[in-house]
Amino acid sequence: MKAPALLAPLAVALLCALGGARSAHADDSLYSQLGGKPALELVVDGLLQRATQDARIKDFFKETNLKYLRTQLVDQLCAVTGGPCRYEGETMANAHAAMGLSQAHFNALVEDLQDAMDAAGLPFATQGRLLALLAPMHRDIVTR
Template identity: 50%
Template sequence: MKHLLITLTIAALGLAATPAMAQSAAPAQNDALYQALGAKPGLEALMEVFVAGLKADKRIGEQFKDTKSSYLQEQLVDQFCVVSGGPCKYQGADMKSAHAGMEINKAQFNALVEVLQFAMDARGIPFATQNQLLARLAPMHRDVITAK
């Protein structure tokens, strides 16, 4: 039930996002969320679990089969660091460019969110902190979901 509530929250937040936020997630004004996630070591540990989960998931693992885990983890650490208000610089592609032509549908996007939720649960990240992170990531859905 918790996972369904978070997924519904993400969908609602994404639909309510301003056009400026739809391009990419905006960096936070302070680093409270970054610190709550355990700063860079916490994000690195989270991304290790998350990426392993993505590759193992039967619903979306195929999308990541040719992606080097260490590269994906590094990119995600930097991106989540920026989104959560940390000091990192994300040098990767914007979400629209990175996902263009991949034909990602809502079910696949929701599966990715579920894998992230399971990873956060596995790392013992409190529910309120999970929701804060997911709310900041939610605007990206418009650039990631490219299939109907």
């Protein structure tokens, strides 16, 4: 048998293997792309760690029950990325109304989130998809 004739079945086997690997990840939600709940928990922990030490915004979190906030954030991010969670917390408008947040505060939190996603090893494109889902929320969160 000539070399090309031998290579053809090999190529087919390789394509089948790749196809199999792909269909094992048939769920292409952002939630799966991020790495599911454990990855979201890692990101939220990193975000809260950074935000509560960030001189630009840490004072907002002084009276906050961080355990409750962590749960709400994980559920919210899980739900908006297509994961199997229900967010049962406050609306973004209600939760932030009394804080008088500016665009600069919002940007500071987004920077902390980007740092947390970098530290969690999330690919740039995946980070972008999550940020694109959160960005429109500034309309309800930024009030001055």
